Amino acid sequence: MITGEQKPIDEIREMIAPYKRILVLGCASCVAECAAGGEKETAMLASTLRMAAKMKGEDVLIEEKTLDRQCVRDFVILLDDIIEKYDAVLSLGCGAGVQAVAEMFTEVPIIPAINTEFLGETRDQGYWVESCLGCGDCMLHHFGGICPVARCSKQLLNGPCGGSMDGRCEINPDVKCAWHLIVDRLTKFGALDRLENIYPPKDWSRKQGGGPRKIVREDQQK
Amino acid sequence: MNNSSKLKRVLEGGGFAVTAECGPPRGANSDVVLKKAEMLRNNVDAVNVTDNQTAIVRMSSIAACSLLKTAGLDPVLQMVVRDRNRIALQSDILGASALGIRNVLCLSGDHHIFGNQPQAMGVFDLDSIQFVQVVRTMRDEGKILGGDDLSQPPDLFIGAAANPFADPFDFRVIRLAKKIRAGADFIQTQCIYNLDRFERWMGMAGDRGLTDKAYILGGVTPLKSPGMAKYMKNKVSGMDIPDEIIKRMEGVPKYKQREEGINICVETIRRLREVPGIKGVHIMAIEWEEVVGEIVERAGLLPRPVFD
Amino acid sequence: MTSEQKRTLALYYCQNVPASGERERQDLEEKYGRGIRLFTVPCSGRLEPIHLLLALEEFADVVFIITCPEGVCRYSEGNKRAKKRVEKTRAIIASIGLEVERIGMIIGSKENPISLADHARAAMERTLKLPPSPVHN
Structure with missing residues (x-):
């Protein structure tokens, strides 16, 4: 799984400061497993941000939604009906999720709410460890x-x-x-x-030889 | 002046080699290096120059080696794989040889988290064993990684480090064997305070025939104070300092502690000379180079051989 | 008491707290009126930070959790877990400048069992010591 941790609230508040209508967007896959960006954490962050806004008397709309997978276009497309309502998306997806949304909705700024950390395993409840670099x-x-x-x-x-x-x-x-x-x-x-x-010596060209890596599988294509 | 490694000539001639360590300054001042050179001249056969040790930025090891070489000493270029990828490492090996540096010690390097650049990207493209193998292939086959030919191979006596005191103990000799098989001509060890453990390790190395395949130099560091001993025991990883050593340092009045540290060092060298398979000693007097001459003299290792 | 009416306490309690049946609950609601909102939970370990946050966001000036006594949780670790969740939630509200005292926790005592009504009185006293929540004003 890809792990991550939520950024400090002050940093998030600073990033969203220019915007008035914000969609807090969770992902129910990896970042839910590591309790950083699933439905629960998305609701918590949205509630916390609404409270902070009320305390400062800021007139903002903060709503939340969680996609099954933020890094898969079939799920990201579900935002199509609602995205126009917002002037920014605060994503709790991993870096891949954030970019998948950004790629699909080029008009809306996407802001990362978590720091993506590593490929790891859940060793115990509340305990995640790095175990893979994806070296190829x-x-x-x-x-x-x-x-x-x-x-x-x-x-x-x-x-x-x-x-x-x-x-x-x-x-x-x-x-x-x-x-x-x-x-x-x-x-x-x-x-x-x-x-x-x-x-x-390890062959690092398998990891970084050709820029960002891709996997193309014709048998999986339509 | 003969342009070959003095260290190699001493060892190949069957002599008991003496090397010391010179840490480059945290600045661009060549006079610091040259001053240390004068302290070590005629007291040792070769001088190791550390490569940003403890991951603190210092004058480059190659530059300081070149200064020593020009001053007439035989430098041992320490190179760590922490800061350079395989392109830079191979390039620097060629450059070092071109500058007349004739010894290299291939190391992993202290992790950068300990130094003054903890935000740095650690490279670790090669590990120290692979690096030894790369240098050996460059020298003996005239080829770099991937097989391209060199227009002229580097002329280097290749060294590696060994720590008999780290864990897991039984594996330490396997790793030594790998370093020697990779191409290490000589080995310099971690500082020795626990001689019993060291002798056990040397016994295991001898059983595997390793003491005939590479020249093993025992590492020593004179202690300045009981505080230093405790610090090294508790804070420096892979260091084994028995309590008797600390007690001995604590057992003398403060003004005699440095002398006691030197005494322990001299005694260690004397005992190391009796250990089968040991071919020399590497004296790491940390920021205390002026004491090396006294240690070498009291250990009965002067005068050093002279070659023309 | 006008000051009581200006505050709202959200009180979550473990169903094993003594004297916390339906009748006692109704009595409390009658006594405090809109000043209290009562939520019974099968185990305090089931409470999540989101429950406490939403209460603070939507209506409560203060949230209290009353657990069963330590060591007698019928799910063995529920009240210990509740404590960790409370700490996490306190850290979240502190990060936006809300007083951590707005989340209270009372761990029941095995030796001195206290009724829900007595717990509620103690929690209400502590609630009234705090000013109204800046989230609602």
Whole structure:
């Protein structure tokens, strides 16, 4: 899932200050799972902004709506009937959602209400961790299902570095050393000798070789 | 003047090598580098120049190495993969060789979050082992990554670092083996205070035949105070300082603490000389270069060999 | 009391609070009139920040939550969760300059069970100490 966190309310208020009729637009997919921009959070933000406006005596219209997926045009098109009512959209979608709306409705300013963070997993209730960089060339089978590119602070393919102690990363004792986890896991599988290989430099052209990436699948097209 | 690595000649000649460390200034003043050069001249075989260590912006390592070289010393260019991608790293390797620098130490680098530019983009395009391999291929095969030929290969004695004290312990020797297989000619270790653990690690390295495949130099750092010892123990990752060392530093009056730090350092070097497979010592006297001569002398390592 | 009528208290209470049946509820509504709005919840852990925010936005000067005593929640952790949600909601209203005292919480005591009517009196007293909400004025 794509995770995110809401921006501070002051920053959001500053961004929407020029506008009088604002649609607060949530997304019921990834950002709902990480409790940043789902229906609930969208309602909370809209209510908070309305209260703040009332307290300051500002005459603004703030309404809310949540799309099933803000990054899919089939859902974004549902705004077609209502968007004219507003002079700005405050989106709680991830960066992809914000841009999908912007792409479709070029007349209306789209403002991001959340900071998109990472591709991650829900480790526990209220606890999300980064686990994938979307490098375009998955190597997880080499490393016991633990990604050193996403989870090692130095992205080592031939780790661990000399800084880990007691299984903790040198940058922060709250961070588990990905390489310690990899070594432990491969030891359990009896596959530690795999790490005697020198893994060659990663092919980053798969991630950033041709500008923004796209996937084209004719079998999926109409 | 012979333009080959003095460090390499000492080691290949079977000598016990001595290297020291020179941290470039946080400014453009070459005189700081040259002053440190004078403190180290004739006391050591080669001088490592750190590369923005602890991720603090300093004069570039290549520039400071060049200053040392011009002053007649044999510099060891430390290069970290934190700040440069593979294009810049390979380019700097060629430039360093062209400037007459003959030793390189390939490192990951301290994470930038610790330094004075925590907002920087960490590069880490290559890791230190891949970097060693790249430099070795450039030198021995005259090729860069991707296979393009060089018009002239760099002439460099290639080093890597090893930390016998980080975790997981059993894996440390595997990683050493990888660095040597990647092409490291010499290894400089993290500062040694826990000699028992170090000897165990060297034993494991010897069992794998690694001590015959690369020259291993033991790292030492003289302590200035018990506070420094505690700081290193608690705040510097991958550092193992036994409590006896701290107690020993605390056990002497304040005005004698520096002397005690030097004593411990000299004793460590003397014991390291007895460890099978150790080929030299790397003295990292942090912003205390003036003490290196005394340590080397008291450890019985003077005079240093002279080549014409 | 005119001052009471100028404030509205939204009171959310766990259905396990003593003496909180339908009759006691009607008595309270009679006593405080428009000064109180009562909401019974099966468990205080089911309350979400949005409930508290909407009450503050739409009509309430103050919101109170009365939970069952700690350790006796029939859903085991409901009142603990309610506490975290209250803290989150307080942080939100603080971010727009609303006093955090506008969200109150009373955790029932196992040893000294207190009736809904007594809780309501205590909550109303604290409500009247605050000025009318700037959201409605």
